[in-house]
Amino acid sequence: MMPGLVLGIALLQYFRMFGFTATWSVLLVAHLVVTLPYVARTMIAGLSRFDFTLIEAARTLGCTYAGSVLRVMVPALAPSFLISGLFSLLASFDNYPVSIFLTDVRSKTLPIRMLQYIEEAPDPTLAALSTLILSGTLALLLISDRLVGLHRMAGTAD
Template sequence: MVRAVPGWLRIAAFVFVLLAAIFMLAPLVVVMGVSVSESQFVAFPPQGFTFRWYENALGSPAYLGAFWLSLNLAVLVTVSASLLGGAAAIGLSRGRRSGGAVETFFLSPLVLPSIIFAIGLLMLWSAVFGATSFYALWLAHTVVAIPYVIRTTLAVLAERDPFLEEAARTMGATRLKRLWFVTLPQCRPGLLAGAFFAFNISFDEAVLSLFLRNPNLTTLPVQIYGQLEFSPDPTVAAVSTLMILITVALMLILERMLGLTRFASG
């Protein structure tokens, strides 16, 4: 190989990556810092160290209520998006070619910004059912989560051995048996990754939840947004830090079980 990269460029690249890392992670670090600062105003660098704001957050009915709503919602969205998205991916993988019209249609919620269908869904729901409800949020979040499940599952199915199912068929396995013993095990890593993404998307989603919110329907991100609009305080930083930690936990599980780089560059 030729002398690959000049030395000064290697140093420049290192500095560049370092600056990019600071730029990308600083907002998260700052929120974590504020959450343990003794100052009752939002301040960074933190002064002293305290868990008082966490006690505050965990004792607040508004935050607790929002947390349970978000958790319920995220779990149900994970189930519905994995079932529907997984089935769709299996169906799509059997089609003759990839990138067809049906696949484009299934992935379209990924391309179209959610604000456009959020406003439409609010208007449609109000016209048909009246006030928005939990089911409206469930439907909305499932629609945006399905494409992620489809993408991760399709990526896994593209690498599978197609003759395995063929072999099962020749050996006389019924449709249900082929699905249960051959196709589903082949889908497993993709379905799992998709399920994690679906949970994460629903738990963190703000746009649809803001449009569909009502006083009895406030998810955790919406609760945080409301507080930020009004006045940021260390308690909201504590809640935000807990949300960051949940994301970190999800990422660690994903990396341990499946490897992140595999789905990152799909």
């Protein structure tokens, strides 16, 4: 794991070396680089627990390969998809140093605006925004519990 400051400076130099200056595209690629290890580890863990003979069984029952992957593998890996998405969302939202180096004056991400707001106008608005973010996170957790179940996300059985 590389410190965010070093990664932000390295990505800034890399993108400037190739003349890639579109702010939102650069941010997207940079946050993909940051979150890719979280997604890869979670998906590799989910794939290691998946029984690939289920795909062969679906194919013997008449499914095509793509159909068996969509009907068998994707639902079985739904908890891994959900957890990797949540990990990458949190890692991307929390990655302030990469965002500060790769944005320009006109386009700012929410964490950058929040930090600037703390420095400029310390009032309860930021506390209210933080409460909204926390309640959104809790709502997302409850929705994922209803859709997948926390016991499946944790990898334990009832």
